[in-house]
Amino acid sequence: MGISHYIKEIGRGARGARPLTREQACDLFGQVLDGTVTDLEIGGFCLAMRIKGETPEEMAGFLDATHARLNPVTATGGPLIALPSYNGARKLPVLTPLLALLLAREGLPVLVHGSASETSRVLASNVLAALDMPPMTTLTPLAAGQVGFAPTELLNPALKRLLDVRRVVGLRNPGHSVVKLMQPTTGPCVVVASYTHPEYARTMGETFELTGMTALLSRGLEGEVVSDPRRTAQIDGFVRGVRSELQAQAAGTAADVPGLPKDIDVATTAAYTRRVLAGELPVPEAIATQVRHITELASHA
Helix, strand or coil, rough: CCCCCHHHHCCCCCHHHHCCCHHHHHHHHHHHHHHHHHHHHHHHHHHHHHHHCCCCHHHHHHHHHHHHHCCCEECCCEEEEEECCCCCCCCCCHHHHHHHHHHCCCCCCEEEEECCCCCCCCCHHHHHHCCCCCCCCCCCCCEEEEEEEEHHHHHHHHHHHHCCHHHHHCCCCCCHHHHHHHCCCCCCCEEEECCHHHHHHHHHHHHHHHCCEEEEEEHHHHHHCCCCCCEEEEEEEECCEEEEECCCCCCCCCCCCCCCCCCCCHHHHHHHHHHCCCCCCCCCCCHHHHHHHHHHHHCCC
């Protein structure tokens, strides 16, 4: 059928656009992922949604379509902990690998998934490779206490192509929201999600409620899901869609975090991660708290 009739509804500008139902959003996004629409339609969809913004119902529909088309990762020994990682280091070291390894130490199977949004940044995949955990080339089962990194294209090649539209038009699109909320497995899962702008917190939280997912949601570190070690952020938990506040936000930013390096290169970040895991440096309290909450959510997944 094409998606032009959907673009007509969502493309009327910030005031005139009409939101799609969950079913319509699922159909639209499914056609995009199936490759049955033109590049021009995909560009129109991306730009229209960027101007309008996604509603929770639309996000739920996009996730429905995505979950129906994902190549799932199998986990044994506990629910899969999903850590999307799409931003990398900007001013502080990328600490998502540290979070993943601390969760694995708790006996959980952990999947980090992502792709480069900006080639100039140090990514979680770079640090994991320096820690002798190269990216998967095929999707393999993850056991309790194991960390794996899956490039987005292994989970769904069409989703990776949608992310790459940003390189052409210069703007994010719904694909960038989907990858941060999706469950990359058909079994029990805890999705760890983050936001940088407060307005996204409401949409993401309501999407978890609509979809009945088990998840942790908090403000992240420069777009990564790991907690900022300098701050005490609000943390919300969702167990099959039921929300609870796990931690209230506290004002202030610590001037110094013991042992946290100033440099953000791969070798320095990997060395810091090793020293924390070996007990030579303390686990930042904000990240230790995040690990406790995720572990608790996993017990209810």
